[in-house]
Amino acid sequence: MSINIQDLTSQIHDAGAAIAGRISSQGKLIPAALAQLNVVDQVKDLHEKVEKAAASKSWTGAKPTREPVAATYPLPTIGQEQATVIAVDGSQIYPDKHSALQYYLINIGAFIIQIGSGKAPSVVKTTVLGAGESDVIVDGRMITVPLVNLRRTVAEMEGLTELSLDVETSTQATVISLIDGPIALRTQGEGISKRETDHLYNRHLKAIDRLAECNCALAGYVDQPGGSSVLNLLWLSSFELDEIDAVIEDNTPVFGGLSDRAVFQKHLGPGERSAIFETVSGWNIPYQQRRAPEHPNTTHSIHIFYLNVSLNDSPVIVRVEIPEWVANVPTLVDALHATLVSQSQYTAGSHYPYALARADGEAVIQTQDRQVVENMLTRELLKHNIVPNKSAKLAMKGKARRYQRKGKRR
Amino acid sequence: MTTAIQIGQLLQSSIRGFSFGCAVPKPEMPHFGAFVKVPILNGTAQAIGTIYDIVLEEDDLVRQIVATPETPAEIILDQRQRQMPIEVSVLTLGYMQGTTVKSGLPPQPPLTLDTIRLCESTEIAALTNDFNFLRLIMQASEAPTDELLVRVLEHAVSVQSNPSQYLRFAGQYLAQLIGNDFQRLDTILRRLESLL
Numbered sequence: 001m002s003i004n005i006q007d008l009t010s011q012i013h014d015a016g017a018a019i020a021g022r023i024s025s026q027g028k029l030i031p032a033a034l035a036q037l038n039v040v041d042q043v044k045d046l047h048e049k050v051e052k053a054a055a056s057k058s059w060t061g062a063k064p065t066r067e068p069v070a071a072t073y074p075l076p077t078i079g080q081e082q083a084t085v086i087a088v089d090g091s092q093i094y095p096d097k098h099s100a101l102q103y104y105l106i107n108i109g110a111f112i113i114q115i116g117s118g119k120a121p122s123v124v125k126t127t128v129l130g131a132g133e134s135d136v137i138v139d140g141r142m143i144t145v146p147l148v149n150l151r152r153t154v155a156e157m158e159g160l161t162e163l164s165l166d167v168e169t170s171t172q173a174t175v176i177s178l179i180d181g182p183i184a185l186r187t188q189g190e191g192i193s194k195r196e197t198d199h200l201y202n203r204h205l206k207a208i209d210r211l212a213e214c215n216c217a218l219a220g221y222v223d224q225p226g227g228s229s230v231l232n233l234l235w236l237s238s239f240e241l242d243e244i245d246a247v248i249e250d251n252t253p254v255f256g257g258l259s260d261r262a263v264f265q266k267h268l269g270p271g272e273r274s275a276i277f278e279t280v281s282g283w284n285i286p287y288q289q290r291r292a293p294e295h296p297n298t299t300h301s302i303h304i305f306y307l308n309v310s311l312n313d314s315p316v317i318v319r320v321e322i323p324e325w326v327a328n329v330p331t332l333v334d335a336l337h338a339t340l341v342s343q344s345q346y347t348a349g350s351h352y353p354y355a356l357a358r359a360d361g362e363a364v365i366q367t368q369d370r371q372v373v374e375n376m377l378t379r380e381l382l383k384h385n386i387v388p389n390k391s392a393k394l395a396m397k398g399k400a401r402r403y404q405r406k407g408k409r410r
Numbered sequence: 411m412t413t414a415i416q417i418g419q420l421l422q423s424s425i426r427g428f429s430f431g432c433a434v435p436k437p438e439m440p441h442f443g444a445f446v447k448v449p450i451l452n453g454t455a456q457a458i459g460t461i462y463d464i465v466l467e468e469d470d471l472v473r474q475i476v477a478t479p480e481t482p483a484e485i486i487l488d489q490r491q492r493q494m495p496i497e498v499s500v501l502t503l504g505y506m507q508g509t510t511v512k513s514g515l516p517p518q519p520p521l522t523l524d525t526i527r528l529c530e531s532t533e534i535a536a537l538t539n540d541f542n543f544l545r546l547i548m549q550a551s552e553a554p555t556d557e558l559l560v561r562v563l564e565h566a567v568s569v570q571s572n573p574s575q576y577l578r579f580a581g582q583y584l585a586q587l588i589g590n591d592f593q594r595l596d597t598i599l600r601r602l603e604s605l606l
Contacts, residue, residue, distance in 0.1 A: 113484050120487035346485055348477045349470075354485060357471060368421075372523060 022257075029256045033263045036234040041068045043237045052244045053236055054280045059248045061232035062277035062304065065327065069233070075271030075311075075341055076334040082173040083339050084114045087355035088160040089180040089363040090152045093370050094145050095136055100388030101377050103131035104143060106152045108159045109362025111355050112167060115339070121355075123362050126159055131377065139193045146190035153185060154204050160218075161207040168214040174335045175216040180356050183208075183220035183321045184302050186283045205290050208300050212292040212325050217332040221340065221356055225319035228253070229279060229304070230260045260306060261317045268308040268315060271341045276305045276327050287323065295325040303327040307337065309344035309351050316344070316351040418498060418526045420448060423519040427459060427552075429499045430526045440464065440498055443561025445529035445537070447506070448520040455507040457516045458529060458537055459500035460562050462553035466496055500526075501550050501558075503543040511536035513543050531569040538566035541583040548587055556594065559584075560601045567605055577602050 040046065046064065053059035093105040106128045113121035130136060130151075136143050156179055164177040185204050187197045211218045235254035239247050264274060278284075279302045288301040301324040310316040320340065326332050343353035350357075381388055417440050418432030428448065432440070440446065440461050447456040472489065475481055505516035511533065529537075537543060547559050563580055570576040581599050588595050 113488070115482070115484065118483045118487075120491055121484055346478050346481065347471070347474045349474045358488065361471065375522065 026256055026258050026262065029258050030262055030266060033231060033234060033255050033258060034266055036238055037070050037230075037263065037267060040234055040237045041070055045241050046237055049236055049239070049241055049244055050233065050280070052241065053248055056245070056248050057282070059232070059236070060229060060279075060281040061236060062229040063280050064233070065276050065278060065303065067275035069230075069275055069277075070267075071275045072268055072272045073274075073337070074269075076338045082116060083176050083335055084112065084167050084171050084173045085176045085178060085339060085343065085353075085355045086160060086163050086167060087111045087178040087180070087353065087359040088156050088163070089356060089359040090156045090159075091363045091365045092148055092152050093365055093373065094148055095143055097142055099374075101131075101374055101381075102136050102142070103129060103373075103377065104136065104148050105129050105365070105373055106148070106155050107363050107365050108152075108155055109359045109364070110159055110163050111358040111362060112163060113355055114171070114173065115342075121358070123358070124159075124163060125362050126155075128155060129373070138196060144191065147192055147196065150185055150187060150190070150192070150200050153181075154200050154207075156180075157183075157204055157207040161210050164211055164216045164218075165214055168216060174332065175214070176336055176339050177211055177216045177218045178353065178356055178359075179218075179220045180223075180360065181220055182222060182302075183218070183323070184283050184287055188282060201286050205286065205300065208287075208323060209290075209293050212300070212323070213294050215294070215329075215332075217326050217336045218323055219326065219336050219340075220321035221353060222319040222321065223352060225261050225306075225317070226259055227319065228255075228257075228259050229281075230274075230277065230306075231255050231258055231263065233277070260319070264306040264308070264317045265315045268306065268317065270308060270311045270313070270315070272308050273320075273337050274306040276303050276322075276333070278303050278324070278327075279321075292323065292325040295328070298325045298328055300324065305333075307340060309341050309353075311341070311345065416525050416527055417446065420520055420522050420524045420526060421497065422522065423448075425502065425515045425519050426550075427499065427501045428457070428520055429497055432496050432498060432526075440528070443558060443565055445503075445534045445562075445565060446500055446526050447529050447533065448526050449524050450505065450516050450518050450520050451507075455505055455516070457502050457520055458504045458506060458511070458533065459502040460547070460558065460565075461498055462501050462550065462558050463499040464496060465499075498526075499552075501547065501553055503546050504537045506533060506536070513537060513540060514546070534565060535569040538562075538569075541580055544580065544583055545587060556598055559598060560605075563602060564605050574606055577605060 050061070050063050053061065054063060088108060088110045090106060090108045092107065095102060095104045108126045110124040111121060112124070130143070138147060160177050160179055164175055168175045185200060187200070208218065231254050236244065236247055268274060284302050288299050290300045292298045292300055303322050303324055305320050307318050307320050308315045309318055320336065322333070322336070326336070340353055343355055344351045346354040347357055378388055418430035421429045421431050423429075442461055442464065444461050445458060446461060447458045449455070450457045475485060475489065502515055504511060504513040506512070543562070544559065547553065547562060548555055563577070567573045567576055581602060584595060584598060
């Protein structure tokens with residue numbers, strides 16, 4: 001072991017005390033948040049307050065929809081018996097500037113299960129290697145980790161769309177198109193050029209357009225969500241309309257930095273979902289501005305609801321992201337709600353939807369996979385009489401680490 | 411074993427043996443004691459060995475499904491067809507260059523990702539014509555040698571024109587190798603008798 005245990009021990013002790021203190025103080029704020037949740041629907045001028053905050057462009061939070069803010073919805077008794085679930089996940093090998101080979105790789109895994117059919121599910125894997133000059137050099141510099149992540153997110157959505165359209169034409173059942181994590185691209189602050197950003201949004205929105213055309217229930221599944229958009233709404237609601245500007249300018253975390261998840265753990269019973277909210281945030285603007293094909297007066301604006309996927313007394317709260325055209329169709333929301341809870345029962349230990357767990361298993365790139373890719377690339381380069389050279393730093397790191405491992409065996 | 415079925419790709423290797431990965435076992439997939447081959451020396455030769463271990467890696471997902479009271483048919487079917495990681499270990503017994511098959515260790519190990527195939531009957535017959543391979547098996551501390559020996563001879567006998575004579579010679583060779591351990595030899599010979 002290369003870490004200094006003696007140094008670490010006292011720091012672990014301090015960290016444990018600090019974490020316990022924070023959890024304790026946040027826990028004391030949950031009743032206050034729940035109390036506000038219970039009265040928020042009676043707040044006068046709530047919609048005006050939210051509209052005013054949203055118009056400021058600097059407030060992020062949850063905007064109420066037709067459903068009361070504090071409403072809870074039980075597990076639907078129907079809706080998922082005939083559903084077909086398509087789950088997609090991706091993983092990647094990031095470029096390493098010290099490596100002898102400059103490339104990145106994106107691997108997309110998909111899992112398709114026809115619930116109640118008695119048929120074996122299927123898996124699809126797609127691997128994309130980015131090793132050409134135009135792949136790895138973007139805007140005059142080596143491609144960055146955030147850009148690889150965004151390209152992976154776009155590839156996931158495009159893969160999900162292709163599979164959903166294939167399935168949708170051959171089934172009468174509701175098609176549930178699941179992606180692991182948030183739906184929307186988040187490019188702000190990532191240092192990505194406008195040209196590249198526009199290109200990615202264009203591809204992403206086109207893929208979602210096609211899902212809207214076939215009325216598939218698109219959803220992003222966010223496990224262990226850390227956001228506080230509903231709490232921001234509750235906080236906002238506790239002030240008068242003429243105080244809203246001051247509330248927006250105050251950047252102090254609301255309710256002591258509590259997360260929505262902590263509140264919904266107390267608010268949602270087994271299998272229940274929260275109300276649906278529209279997300280107010282800068283990253284949602286491109287989706288709010290895009291009209292959804294085949295859904296009049298509706299956009300791709302990202303909406304959310306919280307869901308307790310546990311059916312026992314230990315709540316497991318997740319956030320489900322859906323576009324407006326899904327949020328507006330109760331049968332799609334019910335099918336999604338029922339399917340996600342049902343799928344989460346087959347992975348009893350973790351309460352994670354089986355289809356997403358399988359997609360993740362198909363997508364994941366293991367350490368040895370990286371070695372395989374690099375061996376194949378090296379062989380190909382050797383055919384062209386090119387001997388790849390690692391950077392001196394990486395070569396020395398490898399030697400030093402090998403020596404350390406041998407030393408350990410002795 | 412008349413066709414050279416591709417059964418996996420090499421994970422790691424040495425002169426003495428190698429291991430390879432493959433999908434969930436199917437009837438045509440490798441069996442304990444089966445003869446397999448893999449290219450060596452830049453594809454100009456083939457190392458030949460026998461499978462002495464097949465390990466299904468631990469799977470957390472299956473653990474969780476097992477804890478579920480009612481597992482739907484689709485999920486059971488999915489688990490049956492899943493690409494579960496399986497590692498197969500092989501003991502090298504000889505190598506083949508052109509039509510010449512030699513028992514003993516090859517000059518170089520195979521390379522990672524090379525393709526493993528089942529041996530043809532003629533290749534098994536050529537390798538097992540003399541009994542040097544039995545010595546390599548008996549010396550393999552990593553393998554369940556007695557069980558492996560019986561299973562390998564079962565494969566070898568199946569491609570011989572005179573099985574009883576072949577087994578008699580094999581027994582005589584084993585007597586030279588482990589004659590000082592009468593109880594062990596007796597157990598193996600009794601198992602070999604049952605092959606006829």
